[in-house]
Amino acid sequence: xxxxxxxxxxxxxxxxxxxxxxxxxxxxxxxxxxxxxxxxxxxxxxxxxxxxxxxxxxxxxxxxxxxxxxxxxxxxxxxxxxxxxxxxxxxxxxxxxxxxxxxxxxxxxxxxxxxxxxxxxxxxxxxxxxxxxxxxxxxxxxxxxxxxxxxxxxxxxxxxxxxxxxxxxxxxxxxxxxxxxxxxxxxxxxxxxxxxxxxxxxxxxxxxxxxxxxxxxxxxxxxxxxxxxxxxxxxxxxxxxxxxxxxxxxxxxxxxxxxxxxxxxxxxxxxxxxxxxxxxxxxxxxxxxxxxxxxxxxxxxxxxxxxxxxxxxxxxxxxxxxxxxxxx
Ligand SMILES: C[S@@+](CC[C@H](N)C(=O)[O-])C[C@H]1O[C@@H](n2cnc3c(N)ncnc32)[C@H](O)[C@@H]1O
Numbered sequence: 001x002x003x004x005x006x007x008x009x010x011x012x013x014x015x016x017x018x019x020x021x022x023x024x025x026x027x028x029x030x031x032x033x034x035x036x037x038x039x040x041x042x043x044x045x046x047x048x049x050x051x052x053x054x055x056x057x058x059x060x061x062x063x064x065x066x067x068x069x070x071x072x073x074x075x076x077x078x079x080x081x082x083x084x085x086x087x088x089x090x091x092x093x094x095x096x097x098x099x100x101x102x103x104x105x106x107x108x109x110x111x112x113x114x115x116x117x118x119x120x121x122x123x124x125x126x127x128x129x130x131x132x133x134x135x136x137x138x139x140x141x142x143x144x145x146x147x148x149x150x151x152x153x154x155x156x157x158x159x160x161x162x163x164x165x166x167x168x169x170x171x172x173x174x175x176x177x178x179x180x181x182x183x184x185x186x187x188x189x190x191x192x193x194x195x196x197x198x199x200x201x202x203x204x205x206x207x208x209x210x211x212x213x214x215x216x217x218x219x220x221x222x223x224x225x226x227x228x229x230x231x232x233x234x235x236x237x238x239x240x241x242x243x244x245x246x247x248x249x250x251x252x253x254x255x256x257x258x259x260x261x262x263x264x265x266x267x268x269x270x271x272x273x274x275x276x277x278x279x280x281x282x283x284x285x286x287x288x289x290x291x292x293x294x295x296x297x298x299x300x301x302x303x304x305x306x307x308x309x310x311x312x313x314x315x316x317x318x319x320x321x322x323x324x325x326x327x328x
Contacts, residue, residue, distance in 0.1 A: 001138075001211075001213065001216060001217075002029060002201070002203065002204070002211075003029055003030045003032060004029075004032060004033050004201060004273065005030065005032045006303070007301065007303060007322060008032060008033070008036050010301045010322075011033065011036060011273075011324070012036055012040065014271075014299045014324050014326070015036075015037070015040065015197075015199075015271065016040070018197060018269060018271070018326070018328075019196075020042065020195075020196035020197035020269060021042060021043060021196055022042060022043040022044075022045075022193070022195045022196045022197070023037045023042045023043070023044055023045070023195055023196065023197045023198070023199060024044075024045045024046075024047065024191070024195040024197070024198045024199070024265075024268070025037060025044065025045070025046045025047065025057075025199045025201075026047050026186045026189070026198060026199065026200050026201075026202075026261075026265075027047075027048060027186065027200060027201045027202050027203075028046040028047055028048045028053055028054075028056075028057045028181070029048060029053055029056075029201065030053070030056055031046060031053070031056035031057035031059075031060055031061060031181075033199060033201065034046035034057050034060075034061045034179075034181075035057075035060050035061055035171070037061075037199070038060075038061050038175050038177070038179060039175070041175060041176075041177065042177065042197075043177045043178050043179065044061050044177070044179045044180075045179070045180050045181075045182070045195060046061050046062070046179070046180070046181045046182070047181070047182045047183070047184055047186065047189055048183065049183065049184060049185045049186070049244060049246070050183070050213060050214075050217070050221055050224075050244070051183050051221060051224035051225060052123070052127050052217065052220040052221050052223065052224040053183075054181050054182065054183040054224075055120045055123040055124050055127070055224060056120075056124050056127070057181035058116070058117070058120035058181040059117065059120035059121045059123070059124040059168050059171070059172075060124070060168065060171045060172070061179045061181060062117070062120075062179045062180055062181040063116075063117030063120055063121070063172060064172065064173065064174035064175065064179070065117065065172070065174060066115055066116075066117030066118045066121070066172065067118070067121065067169040067172050068114075068118055068121050068122060068125075068165050068168075068169060072114070072118060073162070073165055075110055075113075076106075076107050076110045076111060076122060077106070077107070077110075077158065078106075078110055079106065080105075080106045080109035080110050082109075083105045083106055083108070083109035084105060084108075084109065084226070085102075085105055086105065086226065086227060087101045087104045087105050087108075087223075088101040088102050088105050090227075090239060091142075091219075091239065093142070093143070094142035094143065094237070094238055094239060095130075095134065095139065095142050095219060095238070096130075096133065096157065097156075099156065100133065100156060100157040100158075103156070103157050103158050103161075104126065104130075104157065104223070107122065107126060107161070108223075108226055111123075117172075120181075121165065121168045121169065121172075122165070123223070123224065124164070124168050125161050125164035125165045125167075125168055126157075126161060126164075126223060127220045127223070128160070128164040128167070128168075129157050129160035129161045129164050130157065130219060130220060130223070131220070132152045132155075132160050132164075133152065133153060133155070133157055133160055134219075135148075135153065138216040138217065139216060139217060139218055139219040139220075139238060139240075140215060140216060140238065141238065142237070142238045185246075186202075186261065186264075187260065187261075187264070194267045194268055195268050196268060196269060197268055197269040197270075197271060198265040198268040198269070198270050198271070199271045199273070200261060200265075200270065200271065200272045200273065201272075201273040202246075202248040202257075202261075203246065203248045203249060204248075204274070204275060204277065204278035204279070205248065205249060205250065205251055205254050205278060205279040206277075210249065211248075211249055212243055212249065213244075214240070214241055214242075214243050214244050215240060215243065218238075218239075218240045218241040219238075221241055222239075222241055251279055254279060254280060255280050255284070255288070258280070258285060258288050259288055259291075262288060262289055262291070262292045262293075262327070263292060266292040266293070269326065269327070269328045270289065270292075270293065270325075270326070270327040270328075271324055271325070271326050271327075272285065272289070272323075272324070272325040272326075272327075273322070273323070273324060274322075274323045274324075274325060275303075275320045275321065275322050275323065276320050276321040276322075276323070277318075277320045282298065282323060282325075285325060286298065286325060289325060289327040290327075292327065293327030293328060294328075295327065295328045296325065296326070296327045297325075297326045297328075298323055298324070298325050298326075299323065299324040299325075299326065300321050300322065300323050300324075301321070301322045301324075302319060302320075302321055302322070303319070303320055303321070303322045304318070304319055
């Protein structure tokens, strides 16, 4: 949700005009913008407050050398008779078949000997597999109600995992620069050396529904730590985790969150991703950024979002304008 992967060529064309060597991607999500920055030869600090998002960035950005060999994968797939059976038992009748759930418990049990980079690849491959196997790619409903027989739903989680490991292995490269991935609320993030550029892509306050990442991806966030210390929402049928508060989700707190954000990073070039469907609107955001930055420039690009489940074609292919607001 909210991934910028389709916009990467445009992002590169804008970022390529700016002078910087070190960058912070403060809301890294899928990690694709951090990866772009790595490809562009920058030192990258990738951060998100969700642990599974950090794993994507750890596997593909922080990690420059580690991959999973065929033997490593074989070891991960071995039976683990003394494994914990948390997923098998807790998510029975909610997500995935019995064999798929056993597979997840098994890989978790076998993953303990992996290095940090390898573990991030294994976890990223598991997340990708779970998303692929889940109808609509989110964990808001269980029970396979939307099963339309397509390939992604027919493959076992293990099949998906094998494909996904190949994909993540193939992304690993050494750019010769230094990269780090962290899990932190942006406002609590300790910055030791001021990055030349900070890229900010916070969630948008939506017009309808909500933008809660935990609601959609709680299973992946739980899996990131095998639900250690996690708290289920008391009434959730799909065993959601409790919502993580972010001020960017609410009209009454979003503006002051942007103000704080711009102040925190006032010594860096700020590049904010925003869309015409978000709140506050563009003139207001420019005004807030101008308080910290003498030069503010806005780049825009039309972008079509696809919402597969909407019934009307006009709703299904909404055109929004994407902005990059650059303050120097
Ligand atoms: C729009 S998405 C980022 C998408 C990303 N640029 C990509 O292309 O995949 C917003 C991200 O912000 C994270 N997030 C929300 N509030 C946060 C906060 N207060 N601190 C850090 N991360 C936060 C969410 O977990 C989510 O991954």
